[in-house]
Amino acid sequence: MRFKMVPTDDRFFGLFRDAAGNVAECSRRLRDVLGSDFTDLATGHARIIECEQLGDELTRDIVRRLNSTFVTPFDREDIHALAEELDDVVDDMMAVSHRLQLASLDRPLPELRDQADVLVAMADETVALMQRLESMKNVQPHLDAIDRLESEGDALYRRTLARLFSGEFDALDVIRWKDIVEALEAALNTIEDVSNVVESIVLKHA
Secondary structure, three states: OOOOOOOOOOHHHHHHHHHHHHHHHHHHHHHHHHOOOOOOHHHHHHHHHHHHHHHHHHHHHHHHHHHHOOOOOOOHHHHHHHHHHHHHHHHHHHHHHHHHHHHOOOOOOHHHHHHHHHHHHHHHHHHHHHHOOOOOOOOHHHHHHHHHHHHHHHHHHHHHHHHHOOOOOOHHHHHHHHHHHHHHHHHHHHHHHHHHHHHHHHHHOO
16 A cells, blocks of 8 residues: 655545536536527526636635645646636636627527537536546546537537528528537537546546
8 A cells, every 4th residue: 555655635626526516507507598588698697607706716716725735636737727627618608608698689599509418418527527536547438428529519510500501591690690609619629628638637647
């Protein structure tokens, strides 16, 4: 049995689990907004802002702990990168909601709900990934699932753009919807960035 001469601060793992849980909650709140009839976007947006504020608070907690901890469970730059990516996911989701507020659209786009379903599934896999970060065991199935889901999201993104440019929509609506669809695609990509950071951490400690 190996003993640590200097104990590491393992409370980072709990903060990462909390941050991933916040990502998952925000993804569900965004899906509710995108699946609504757009009659009360302000209430849904306010609920997403709550998640964004919690994400900022968790990121600050991680950074403060990082600055005051002598021995960390893995590389400092990886802790910082993981905290930033988790925070960025929530920021990306809030950007989707912001753009929806500004667009003044009167009916939902079904493909956005499909994108949001993929986002929720990826967020759930991220929660599972954070639960395994401390042991660094059995992470590969979740890394693979996130990669597969991100590919599904890419295909859905391309199909949605194809429909937008099919001639079915007015030019101004195409611009509005395209802006929102691209913002949601960015959130999917950022979740994949989270998994890439975790994969790098695990490889370093394999």
